[in-house]
Amino acid sequence: xxxxxxxxxxxxxxxxxxxxxxxxxxxxxxxxxxxxxxxxxxxxxxxxxxxxxxxxxxxxxxxxxxxxxxxxxxxxxxxxxxxxxxxxxxxxxxxxxxxxxxxxxxxxxxxxxxxxxxxxxxxxxxxxxxxxxxxxxxxxxxxxxxxxxxxxxxxxxxxxxxxxxxxxxxxxxxxxxxxxxxxxxxxxxxxxxxxxxxxxxxxxxxxxxxxxxxxxxxxxxxxxxxxxxxxxxxxxxxxxxxxxxxxxxxxxxxxxxxxxxxxxxxxxxxxxxxxxxxxxxxxxxxxxxxxxxxxxxxxxxxxxxxxxxxxxxxxxxxxxxxxxxxxxxxxxxxxxxxxxxxxxxxxxxxxxxxxxxxxxxxxxxxxxxxxxxxxxxxxxxxxxxxxxxxxxxxxxxxxxx
Numbered sequence: 001x002x003x004x005x006x007x008x009x010x011x012x013x014x015x016x017x018x019x020x021x022x023x024x025x026x027x028x029x030x031x032x033x034x035x036x037x038x039x040x041x042x043x044x045x046x047x048x049x050x051x052x053x054x055x056x057x058x059x060x061x062x063x064x065x066x067x068x069x070x071x072x073x074x075x076x077x078x079x080x081x082x083x084x085x086x087x088x089x090x091x092x093x094x095x096x097x098x099x100x101x102x103x104x105x106x107x108x109x110x111x112x113x114x115x116x117x118x119x120x121x122x123x124x125x126x127x128x129x130x131x132x133x134x135x136x137x138x139x140x141x142x143x144x145x146x147x148x149x150x151x152x153x154x155x156x157x158x159x160x161x162x163x164x165x166x167x168x169x170x171x172x173x174x175x176x177x178x179x180x181x182x183x184x185x186x187x188x189x190x191x192x193x194x195x196x197x198x199x200x201x202x203x204x205x206x207x208x209x210x211x212x213x214x215x216x217x218x219x220x221x222x223x224x225x226x227x228x229x230x231x232x233x234x235x236x237x238x239x240x241x242x243x244x245x246x247x248x249x250x251x252x253x254x255x256x257x258x259x260x261x262x263x264x265x266x267x268x269x270x271x272x273x274x275x276x277x278x279x280x281x282x283x284x285x286x287x288x289x290x291x292x293x294x295x296x297x298x299x300x301x302x303x304x305x306x307x308x309x310x311x312x313x314x315x316x317x318x319x320x321x322x323x324x325x326x327x328x329x330x331x332x333x334x335x336x337x338x339x340x341x342x343x344x345x346x347x348x349x350x351x352x353x354x355x356x357x358x359x360x361x362x363x364x365x366x367x368x369x370x371x372x373x374x375x376x377x378x379x380x381x382x383x384x385x386x387x388x389x390x391x392x393x394x395x396x397x398x399x400x401x
Contacts, residue, residue, distance in 0.1 A: 078273045080244060088236055089226075091243040093251050094131075094273060095219040098264040116260035123257050126250055129220040135279060137214045139207040143200060150196040157189035218276070219258075219265075221250050 076084045083092040102113065164182045168174060206212065223243050225231055231239055248267075255265045268276065 081270050090224050092222045093247040094268045095251055096266045097217040100262055113261050120257045131218040131220055133216050134213050137212040139203055143203055146200050161186050223247050
């Protein structure tokens, strides 16, 4: 009996231990899941904090780098054929000057150039800067033009050779002199093609030598907002427009003054200014990267696909003037036609002619093919009804072509 009681107690203890184990396991599982969720949440918060911190550091680094680049480059942007500096308070335009063969000139020509340059310096009423930029000689544009020209010559030569051979086959009785003349023309064209290929190969070999440099000469004309005086009542766009107008006038004055020296000039456009600044600040990369090709391929799409603001304004102004002129001409033509119509209704020209009165008094006129009343009326009346009743818009289109 004692053994049965002890066995029951043992079983009860085992059951109790099993139940406690299940409860403890369930509690541990719940605690572990909560702990895991808390750890994941902490990890997510930590990762978010790291991302935010990294983004802030990136923005701070970028801002510092942009500030350093801005301080280094000393210009804000290139826009409307101008270099804008000092937060829109200073504007610059650049003129490219073509070189002349001074050493190959005669003594009188040299004296004329020197005198013209002295007069140019004496006529300056505003400060300018002379800038010389050394560049690696780039002959890719010239090579492409040579290739285009050579392809046209090749097409012409192939066409001539084909026609000449066909003529030789169709004319078996051709004289020896004619055959020699055709052979000479064929040989001349083939030699011309070989000579063109030799020129292209020579230029390509010369362009592959990066030691060949060329110098380009520029005149920099600047304009400061301090020269405008009181500018608080103007917007930034108004200031930029006034600066552009003043700089364009100064550059045209410089071009006219330097032309007496025989020097041809050109005002740089926006894409040319971008190329100038890129080479100025990236001399090492300029030899490996062709900025001209980049502009042509649309890398700077804002420069290559869109017209400048000044060109758009000029175009809009010209279009507006054309529309106003067309409307004014249309109104004037309509008024003139109305006056002609009123005058034709008031005046009876047939009563002013003696011949018609004599015919009406003597005998009636028999209508024939030559003296149709409608025909006589149109012939005697110098004002054509078709012209009077015509559409003014159609007439104006005919007049303007």
